[in-house]
Amino acid sequence: MTKLHKRRGPLALVALGLAAMLTLSACSGDAGPDGAPGQPGSTDAQQTAATSAKLTVQPADGARDVAPADAAQVSIADGELQAVTLTNPDGKQVAGRLAEDKHSWTVxxxxGYGKTYTWSGTAVGADGKQSTINGSFTTVNPRRQVAASLNVGDNQTYGIAMPITVSFGTKVTDKAAVEHALTVETTPKTEGSWAWVSDTSAHWRPKDYWQPNTQVKVTANLYGRKIGEGIYGKQDVAASFSIGRSQIVKGDTRTHRMQVIRDGVQIADYPVSYGLDSDPGRVTHSGVHVVMSKHATYSMNNPRYNYFDVNVPWAVRISNNGEFIHGLAESMWAQGKQNISHGCLNLSPARAREYYDGALVGDPVEITGSTQTLSAKDGDYSDWTYSWAEWTKLSALAS
Structure with missing residues (x-):
C-alpha cells in the first residue's frame, strides 16, 4: 500500500514576509563641540569599533497564514544562538535542530494548521552583547485539505515502461512549488523528468525504458504545502517499488501477429485480430501503449456499436480508449488473417491466458501499421507518445 505520513525532518528554507532583524550593538562616538556625534577627523571625537550582528527570525513576528511547509528558523549572522524555543498553543515545545556552529536553529x-506559535530564546553577538528572541506567528487555516495519490505501491513490481503519477483531485495553481516537493530516487541512477499532463496530475517517466531490476522510491512531501487557492496538502505520500524483467510486446496490424520479447528473446508469436482499420472508431492505434491493469474476466460495453456486457477472458488493458489484449473464441477464425475487432487485440482464450500470466502492469506494447496513432488524449499512461524534448518541456521547472 502507498505510505501516507506527515513530513519528518527540517523544513525547507523559504522566506515568509519580512524577517525580524535585531541589531545587537551599534557604532558610537564621543560628542562633538555642539553635543553632536563625533565625525571622522574631529580632534575630540573617537570612533569605537563595534560589531553589527543581526538576528533573523522566520516567520517574522506577527506573520499570519503561514504555510506549515514553509520555513521556521532563527539564524544569526555574527554571533551564536544560546537557546531557541518555539512553543505551540498548548505550551509544548516544538522539536528543533541547532546547527553545530550555533548560527541557526530549524524546526x-x-x-499544525491554524495554530499560533511563539518564539523565545537568547543570542549573543560577537561583541558579547546578548539579545532576546521573541515574537509569534500563525499558520494558515485551509479552506480544504487534499490528499494526493500515487499510482504505484510499496513492494510492487512493474514493467519497464511504467510511469509514476501523482494525482491531486484538484487544480494545482503553483506547479513549480509542488514539483519541488516531488522526488524520485533510483538504483541504478536513471534519467527522468516530471511533466504536468494536466492541472491535476504530474507524471514522471524515464528518458528511455527502465533498466530491469531498478529499485525506485518516490516521495511527495505535500503536507502543509499550498496546492490551490485555500487548498493545502493533507499528508505526504511515498512508495518504494521495483522494475521487473524486460518484456516488450511488438504487434503489426498488417501482419496480424503479436510477438512477446522477454529480456531480448522472443518467447511467443501469436496470431491476432486487430481493430477494423477501415473504421476510425474501431482501429487499433499505432504507438507505444502501456499495460494499465489485468482482469481475469472483463465486461465490454460499446453503445456506439450496440454491444453491452460482453464478457471476455484474460483481459489486459493497454489504453484508456478501450484497447485491451484479451481472449475471444468467436474471432479465432480471423486471428492471424483478418482484422475485425473494435480496437482490441483478440487472441484465442488459451493464448490470452498464457500472455496474461506473464504480463506486468507497466509493460510496453508497441503497435505499428494502423492508420490511427495513439495520442496523449488516449489515457493516463500515454506518456510515451511524447518525445523526450516534448516531455521535459512539460515540467514546471523547465528553463
Whole structure:
C-alpha cells in the first residue's frame, strides 16, 4: 500500500514576509563641540569599533497564514544562538535542530494548521552583547485539505515502461512549488523528468525504458504545502517499488501477429485480430501503449456499436480508449488473417491466458501499421507518445 505520513525532518528554507532583524550593538562616538556625534577627523571625537550582528527570525513576528511547509528558523549572522524555543498553543515545545556552529536553529517536526506559535530564546553577538528572541506567528487555516495519490505501491513490481503519477483531485495553481516537493530516487541512477499532463496530475517517466531490476522510491512531501487557492496538502505520500524483467510486446496490424520479447528473446508469436482499420472508431492505434491493469474476466460495453456486457477472458488493458489484449473464441477464425475487432487485440482464450500470466502492469506494447496513432488524449499512461524534448518541456521547472 502507498505510505501516507506527515513530513519528518527540517523544513525547507523559504522566506515568509519580512524577517525580524535585531541589531545587537551599534557604532558610537564621543560628542562633538555642539553635543553632536563625533565625525571622522574631529580632534575630540573617537570612533569605537563595534560589531553589527543581526538576528533573523522566520516567520517574522506577527506573520499570519503561514504555510506549515514553509520555513521556521532563527539564524544569526555574527554571533551564536544560546537557546531557541518555539512553543505551540498548548505550551509544548516544538522539536528543533541547532546547527553545530550555533548560527541557526530549524524546526524539525511538522507544524499544525491554524495554530499560533511563539518564539523565545537568547543570542549573543560577537561583541558579547546578548539579545532576546521573541515574537509569534500563525499558520494558515485551509479552506480544504487534499490528499494526493500515487499510482504505484510499496513492494510492487512493474514493467519497464511504467510511469509514476501523482494525482491531486484538484487544480494545482503553483506547479513549480509542488514539483519541488516531488522526488524520485533510483538504483541504478536513471534519467527522468516530471511533466504536468494536466492541472491535476504530474507524471514522471524515464528518458528511455527502465533498466530491469531498478529499485525506485518516490516521495511527495505535500503536507502543509499550498496546492490551490485555500487548498493545502493533507499528508505526504511515498512508495518504494521495483522494475521487473524486460518484456516488450511488438504487434503489426498488417501482419496480424503479436510477438512477446522477454529480456531480448522472443518467447511467443501469436496470431491476432486487430481493430477494423477501415473504421476510425474501431482501429487499433499505432504507438507505444502501456499495460494499465489485468482482469481475469472483463465486461465490454460499446453503445456506439450496440454491444453491452460482453464478457471476455484474460483481459489486459493497454489504453484508456478501450484497447485491451484479451481472449475471444468467436474471432479465432480471423486471428492471424483478418482484422475485425473494435480496437482490441483478440487472441484465442488459451493464448490470452498464457500472455496474461506473464504480463506486468507497466509493460510496453508497441503497435505499428494502423492508420490511427495513439495520442496523449488516449489515457493516463500515454506518456510515451511524447518525445523526450516534448516531455521535459512539460515540467514546471523547465528553463
Amino acid at each position: 524539525a517536526e511538522p507544524l
